Amino acid sequence: MMLTTPAAGEPAPRRLLRDALTWRGVALALAIAVGVATLLNPVFVTPFIVLLGRAMFIALALLVAFAAAGQWRQHLLPRWLAQVLAVAFATPVATLIVYLVSVGGDIGAMRTPERVAGFVWTTGSGLMVGLVLALGALYRERDAQARAQELQFALERETLERQALDARLSLLHSQIEPHFLFNTLANVQELVESRSPRAAEVLRSLIAYLRAAMPRLQDGGATLGDEESLVRAYLELMLMRMPDRLRFDVRVDPALRGLRFPPMALLTLVENAVRHGIDPAENGGVIEVRAEHEADGLVRVSVSDTGVGMSEAAQPGTGLTNLRARLQAFFGPSATLELSEQAPSGLLAQLAFRPMP
Numbered sequence: 151m152m153l154t155t156p157a158a159g160e161p162a163p164r165r166l167l168r169d170a171l172t173w174r175g176v177a178l179a180l181a182i183a184v185g186v187a188t189l190l191n192p193v194f195v196t197p198f199i200v201l202l203g204r205a206m207f208i209a210l211a212l213l214v215a216f217a218a219a220g221q222w223r224q225h226l227l228p229r230w231l232a233q234v235l236a237v238a239f240a241t242p243v244a245t246l247i248v249y250l251v252s253v254g255g256d257i258g259a260m261r262t263p264e265r266v267a268g269f270v271w272t273t274g275s276g277l278m279v280g281l282v283l284a285l286g287a288l289y290r291e292r293d294a295q296a297r298a299q300e301l302q303f304a305l306e307r308e309t310l311e312r313q314a315l316d317a318r319l320s321l322l323h324s325q326i327e328p329h330f331l332f333n334t335l336a337n338v339q340e341l342v343e344s345r346s347p348r349a350a351e352v353l354r355s356l357i358a359y360l361r362a363a364m365p366r367l368q369d370g371g372a373t374l375g376d377e378e379s380l381v382r383a384y385l386e387l388m389l390m391r392m393p394d395r396l397r398f399d400v401r402v403d404p405a406l407r408g409l410r411f412p413p414m415a416l417l418t419l420v421e422n423a424v425r426h427g428i429d430p431a432e433n434g435g436v437i438e439v440r441a442e443h444e445a446d447g448l449v450r451v452s453v454s455d456t457g458v459g460m461s462e463a464a465q466p467g468t469g470l471t472n473l474r475a476r477l478q479a480f481f482g483p484s485a486t487l488e489l490s491e492q493a494p495s496g497l498l499a500q501l502a503f504r505p506m507p
Contacts, residue, residue, distance in 0.1 A: 175213055182283070183209040186275055193271055195264070204248040204272065208241065212280045215240035216287070230288045237284045241276040245269060340391075352390050374441060374451075375407030377416040381439055384417060388424050395434025396424070402441040406449065409505055412480045418473050419453040419499045427457025427497055435496065448502055456496040460489060477503060 183205035190205075191198050219236035220229060227235070249260060249269055260269070338356055342349050378400060385398045420439060428435045435456035442450055470487070477485040485503035492498050 175217075176210070179209040179213045180206055182279060186279055190271060190275060194268060196268070200252075204245075204252075207248050208244045208272070208276050211244035211247075212237050212240050212276065212284075216284055230292075233288065234281065234284055237280045238277060241280055242273045245273045245276060248272075352387065356387060372411055372413040373407060374402060374409045374411040374416070376413070377411055378402045378407065378439075378441075380414075380417050381420050384420060385424075385437065392428075392434060395431075396428055396437070397435075398437040398439070400439040402439070403443055406441050406443055409449065412476045415473055415476060415501070416451060416453070418470070419501075422470065422499070423453050423455040423457065423497065427455035427459070429457075431457040431495075447504060449505055451501040452498060454492060454496060454498045456492070459491050459495050460497050477501060481506060 184202065186209075187198065187202040187205040191201060194201055215236040216233050219233040246269070249265060250257070253260060253265075260266070338349070338353055382400055385396075385400070389396050389398070416439070420437065423437050428437065437453065437455045440450075440452045440454075444450055470489075474487045477487060481503040486501070488500050488502075490498045490500075
């Protein structure tokens with residue numbers, strides 16, 4: 151058997167004593183010694199103070215033996231069994247030591263019936279109490295290790311789930327990027343093909359807008375305030391394309407502007423309102439964007455338009471399908487996206503979620 155490697159410059163015996171003689175361990179050992187000495191006092195003729203001193207010495211010896219056995223590395227016995235055997239062996243040895251001290255080291259004086267009976271009583275009491283406490287300490291240690299392992303497994307599982315969530319969000323972002331770009335560039339293409347005199351102006355605005363928007367596609371710290379800025383820039387760009395057919399109003403509660411929010415999520419709804427609501431409408435329409443904090447802690451973000459509304463045969467596009475998945479990945483399964491018709495015409499898209507803690 152061999153001792154584990156001690157701290158640099160610190161002898162192994164001193165480290166064993168330091169580990170064993172903690173304030174809590176010593177206080178518990180001394181308290182138990184007082185209890186045992188009190189119970190044995192009627193049996194012995196020895197003065198109580200002497201009996202108490204013996205009990206304290208034996209208790210501290212068992213404490214050191216238990217801790218020392220826990221520090222030994224060996225392959226023949228499990229650690230817990232080595233500690234139990236150490237307590238069982240240390241009890242008679244410590245008892246013999248205190249009795250030899252009481253008789254001045256004269257082994258012959260130990261052979262009197264009174265001292266033999268006292269030795270048996272003391273050893274038996276020490277064995278019974280010491281082994282029960284040793285087994286109890288080992289059980290508590292195993293229980294604490296099991297809880298620590300359970301917490302470690304939970305932490306690892308949470309880390310893996312978070313990594314999977316980040317990978318899923320990255321995939322969804324990568325699918326949103328080309329969808330957004332192609333739709334926006336299609337608007338510019340229409341102006342160029344129609345030889346509109348405003349095409350160059352719109353293109354310059356688009357370039358400036360994309361320079362600001364593209365870095366935020368992969369920004370994990372994007373906020374609802376960032377989305378508000380992007381939405382305003384996008385709607386102003388669309389207003390340059392169809393100044394007589396589009397009006398808009400964006401209102402976001404200032405208290406919500408710092409709220410973490412999936413990048414491009416609100417912009418997806420606004421772009422959908424322009425492309426499928428306002429563009430097909432003969433007279434255009436109005437787009438209203440709202441973000442409010444409700445009394446029950448729920449945040450509701452809505453985009454409404456007075457365009458052509460939702461066709462009965464229409465199917466959710468890539469943007470809306472991915473948006474639902476991104477919201478639930480970002481805010482949890484309780485996050486919802488609902489679309490409903492407006493009277494007399496138009497569509498209302500509503501996001502509802504509880505902010506991340």
